[in-house]
Amino acid sequence: MISGVLLDLAGVIYDGGKVIPGATDAVARLREVGLPIRFVSNTTRSNKQAVLDRLDGFGLSVTRSELFTPAQAAREWLGQHNRTPCLLVDPDLVADFHDLVGGQGKALVVGDAGEVFNYQTLNRAFRELIEGAEFLALASNRTFQDVDGKRSLDAGAFVTALEFASRKAAIVLGKPSPQFFLSALTSMNCSKMEAVMVGDDAETDIAGALRAGLSEAVLVRTGKYRLGDENLFKPAPTATMDDISAAVDWIIAARSILP
Incomplete structure (x- = not known):
């Protein structure tokens, strides 16, 4: 069962100064089906308010409590x-x-x-x-x-x-620190065994989340992803999808299938 979603930002939601096509709608679909979300970013070139302002400019309303840096x-x-x-x-x-x-x-x-x-x-x-x-x-x-x-x-x-x-x-302190992932999950009262991470970094986002005990981690082929990344680090991704839209399709489908 999937009860909570962790989303990376750079390379998943936006790339440089542009939102990744379909990302805003993908986040909205997660909210519509009642899945709580935390945005877990390793960005250290922008302060927290600047990140929130950027997301708002992309049409994503994210509260301070939903963003972990x-x-x-x-x-x-x-x-x-x-x-x-x-x-x-x-x-x-x-x-x-x-x-x-x-x-x-x-x-x-x-x-x-x-x-x-x-x-x-x-x-x-x-x-x-x-x-x-x-x-x-x-x-x-x-x-x-x-x-x-x-x-x-x-x-x-x-x-x-x-x-x-x-x-x-x-x-x-950031990803792949297990405590970073677990702090975000605790804030939404979600067990690590019922959580999924979505990221573009096979090492830090995906292997890091799985080593922290999350049950699922989906790698997307956007951002820093390069062909074959899914085979470079262990544990390997649960699934590798084209982008966040496809990842959300997978999450919603898996939510009704997984025990």
């Missing part, structure tokens, strides 16, 4: 552990960390900082780590689909470089 998870971690953030993130993401000051030391927070990544910023981050800062990675993706339609380096490469240099393992 790594920056949100980082804020919660920093608050729980009483740490002050040292940010190596895109300037647009800084707003999500305003007014956070802890009394138990620092935590380096690394996201996809884009052009901010250079020797000086990475070296400052390295020095924070060897001087005792905790290490938080908003995500560990290898690549993302850039605005020119080609894949570009994502934050994972820089996180790995800092791990190598500092000999300190990062705490990954």
Whole structure:
């Protein structure tokens, strides 16, 4: 039985500045059949309000409680552990960390900082780590689909470089962290055995969700997907569909078939 749906955003709902054809209607159909939805995105180049505004511009009404981002998870971690953030993130993401000051030391927070990544910023981050800062990675993706339609380096490469240099393992807060998926499911009172994830990244979205215990995960052939991705990582997708419209068809059909 499927009782809840997790949807990735970039590459599934939109690609660059354009909504993927059929995506808005696909989300509406999930709502019409009464399936609760959470949007789980690893985007770290935009703050949460900017993501909500973008979705609204695409004709998708999404509440703050329906959108889960790594920056949100980082804020919660920093608050729980009483740490002050040292940010190596895109300037647009800084707003999500305003007014956070802890009394138990620092935590380096690394996201996809884009052009901010250079020797000086990475070296400052390295020095924070060897001087005792905790290490938080908003995500560990290898690549993302850039605005020119080609894949570009994502934050994972820089996180790995800092791990190598500092000999300190990062705490990954976004996908594929099991807690990220499970937090979204908890918010809609959905068991992981009754949940399905839809994403375009076979490693982070799909294998990550299945390793977290979700019963189903559907890979779509849009966004960063490339031919053969469904065979590269384990666990493999439950199904691979052309786009979110086809994925929603599969979910609605499976909902009435699965026990």
